[in-house]
Amino acid sequence: MTPPDTNLYLVGFMGTGKSTVGRQVAKHLGFQFLDSDHEIERLQGKPVSTIFAEQGEAAFRAMERDYIEHGHPASRCVVAGGGGLVVPPGMLELLQARGIVMCMHAPIETILERTRHTNHRPLLQVEDPETRLRELYAQREAVYRRTGTMVLTDRRPLREIVGHVLRLYRYESAHFKK
Ligand code: S3P
Numbered sequence: 001m002t003p004p005d006t007n008l009y010l011v012g013f014m015g016t017g018k019s020t021v022g023r024q025v026a027k028h029l030g031f032q033f034l035d036s037d038h039e040i041e042r043l044q045g046k047p048v049s050t051i052f053a054e055q056g057e058a059a060f061r062a063m064e065r066d067y068i069e070h071g072h073p074a075s076r077c078v079v080a081g082g083g084g085l086v087v088p089p090g091m092l093e094l095l096q097a098r099g100i101v102m103c104m105h106a107p108i109e110t111i112l113e114r115t116r117h118t119n120h121r122p123l124l125q126v127e128d129p130e131t132r133l134r135e136l137y138a139q140r141e142a143v144y145r146r147t148g149t150m151v152l153t154d155r156r157p158l159r160e161i162v163g164h165v166l167r168l169y170r171y172e173s174a175h176f177k178k
Pocket of ligand 1: 014048083084085121
């Protein structure tokens with residue numbers, strides 16, 4: 001049997017561990033690991049927060065779409081997407097046409113804790129980040145669920161999560177039709 005080369009896309013809310021899990025999974029598969037936020041920052045030459053401040057969220061979403069459509073290799077990579085990447089209409093379908101899509105999931109309380117001491121996320125640079133997070137989480141949950149595969153990332157050792165994602169990937173990639 002030929003080893004799978006289908007891309008794997010990890011989506012999900014901020015603070016669910018997409019990059020941490022994705023980096024490890026890529027290492028096990030011998031794939032390239034790409035973080036869409038970092039790639040966009042590299043291409044634009046500025047941080048996501050500056051892109052939001054100077055050009056607005058819509059421009060950033062267009063950059064995310066462009067990155068998925070044209071900006072990365074078509075095989076042998078694990079892409080960790082920003083939390084909002086899969087949200088605009090058509091983005092989930094775009095990802096699903098290119099590879100296996102899985103959503104990393106954690107309860108809102110865990111996300112609140114994980115994001116409490118960070119300040120690089122422009123959407124949370126508001127007076128009341130908790131209310132903002134709860135609103136975004138409620139708005140987006142339906143899209144995340146539509147991925148069909150939600151992997152829980154809280155209260156589990158990283159090794160176990162990575163093993164779970166690898167098993168799901170091997171199963172799904174064996175059935176993936178380009
Ligand atoms: C965003 C999540 C961030 C980043 C940007 C917007 C979002 O990525 O893309 O700040 O809309 O949820 P992470 O999920 O890696 O924090």
